[in-house]
Amino acid sequence: MADAKIASGNTASTRGASGRVPVIALTGYLGAGKTSLLNHLLRRPGARVGVVVNDFGTLNVDAALVTGQVDEAAVISGGCICHLPDAGGLLDALHRLSRPRLRLDAILVEASGMAEPVHLARLIRVGSSAKETRPGGLVEVIDAIGHFRTVDLRPEPPIRYAAATLVVINKTDLLPLADRERVLDRIRERVRRRNPHVQVITARHSRIDPMLVFDTAADEDPVDELPLAQLIRESDHDHDHDHARAAAAELTQPVSPSLLIDLVEHPPSGAYRLKGRVRVRGHRAERGFAVHVVGTLIHITPLPEPPLVGELVAIGMHLDQLAAQQRLDAVATTPADRPDVAGLRRLHRYRVLSR
Numbered sequence: 001m002a003d004a005k006i007a008s009g010n011t012a013s014t015r016g017a018s019g020r021v022p023v024i025a026l027t028g029y030l031g032a033g034k035t036s037l038l039n040h041l042l043r044r045p046g047a048r049v050g051v052v053v054n055d056f057g058t059l060n061v062d063a064a065l066v067t068g069q070v071d072e073a074a075v076i077s078g079g080c081i082c083h084l085p086d087a088g089g090l091l092d093a094l095h096r097l098s099r100p101r102l103r104l105d106a107i108l109v110e111a112s113g114m115a116e117p118v119h120l121a122r123l124i125r126v127g128s129s130a131k132e133t134r135p136g137g138l139v140e141v142i143d144a145i146g147h148f149r150t151v152d153l154r155p156e157p158p159i160r161y162a163a164a165t166l167v168v169i170n171k172t173d174l175l176p177l178a179d180r181e182r183v184l185d186r187i188r189e190r191v192r193r194r195n196p197h198v199q200v201i202t203a204r205h206s207r208i209d210p211m212l213v214f215d216t217a218a219d220e221d222p223v224d225e226l227p228l229a230q231l232i233r234e235s236d237h238d239h240d241h242d243h244a245r246a247a248a249a250e251l252t253q254p255v256s257p258s259l260l261i262d263l264v265e266h267p268p269s270g271a272y273r274l275k276g277r278v279r280v281r282g283h284r285a286e287r288g289f290a291v292h293v294v295g296t297l298i299h300i301t302p303l304p305e306p307p308l309v310g311e312l313v314a315i316g317m318h319l320d321q322l323a324a325q326q327r328l329d330a331v332a333t334t335p336a337d338r339p340d341v342a343g344l345r346r347l348h349r350y351r352v353l354s355r
């Protein structure tokens with residue numbers, strides 16, 4: 001199943017289950033393509049997305065999309081999020097946007113070009129300690145043309161690479177064909193020197209598969225929302241992007257916590273996200289957990305009830321689908337009849353870290 005389009009039907013949003021909204025940071029140097037990425041993601045049909053931006057006036061978010069598609073936008077005025085008092089109101093904005101009534105699939109934080117990604121990632125982690133949100137990754141957009149003139153200027157690769165879970169090398173259309181692969185390889189090599197496990201993909205006009213960034217509960221615009229996003233999509237041919245690949249397994253029995261933790265610590269080759277709901281046999285009873293992995297971020301939280309039928313889904317642009325399917329199937333089919341003490345201890349450690 002090469003380059004399959006991921007239908008949201010088999011990758012249903014797990015937000016509702018875990019109760020926490022993923023917060024995804026969009027970072028990148030001035031002009032790299034952050035606003036283009038934000039607008040592209042907002043066009044995703046059926047997306048219920050909250051947005052935090054520094055200032056609509058200066059960041060030029062597509063106003064029609066924001067009023068038509070986004071349920072609520074928190075605007076932080078006055079410059080860089082990271083340099084304002086109280087983190088520029090970011091934590092308060094996250095708190096407001098994570099209200100269950102809004103039923104958001106995700107909150108996107110578009111940082112100003114001057115924001116420090118390492119600092120922003122830390123703020124989002126701090127903001128997630130209130131148990132309403134969880135870190136959903138940091139997408140660093142790189143301008144393929146200007147990068148070595150603006151960002152990566154010293155012998156050591158910039159520290160900002162370290163914070164990213166996904167790097168999007170953007171503006172590849174502007175690279176001369178003869179030079180293209182050499183420049184892309186050089187950027188990849190520099191990024192990986194700082195962050196060996198980060199996923200690196202290429203894009204034009206920041207058009208990446210939204211499934212890499214967040215789930216949506218539906219593939220269509222909800223009937224009760226304004227059709228503005230649909231109109232805008234139809235008018236600007238925004239659907240021009242490569243699709244991510246996915247593998248999924250249904251879980252009809254309790255899973256082995258050891259196998260599960262092995263999977264999240266060493267995801268299948270090319271997997272950028274792993275998510276699911278699982279049932280695990282504990283010492284006294286069965287317990288349910290929501291699992292979210294983005295890059296190397298691992299988040300495991302208890303569910304109110306163990307799911308009768310759970311699922312695991314792996315997603316990535318360069319996912320080795322066959323290998324991923326085998327790994328997921330192994331978790332789904334390996335019997336876990338008695339409590340696995342060592343596995344439960346490892347699982348518990350991630351629960352504590354995810355609080």
Ligand SMILES: Nc1nc2c(ncn2[C@@H]2O[C@H](COP(=O)(O)OP(=O)(O)OP(=O)(O)O)[C@@H](O)[C@H]2O)c(=O)[nH]1
Pocket residue numbers: 028029030031032033034035036037058059112113170171172173174203204205206
């Ligand atoms: N040719 C080309 N132009 C692009 C691409 N991506 C973005 N642009 C253009 O580059 C300019 C900057 O893009 P933005 O998305 O505003 O970048 P940004 O990172 O939000 O910029 P700041 O908010 O100023 O930091 C805009 O004119 C975009 O239309 C691309 O892949 N190819």
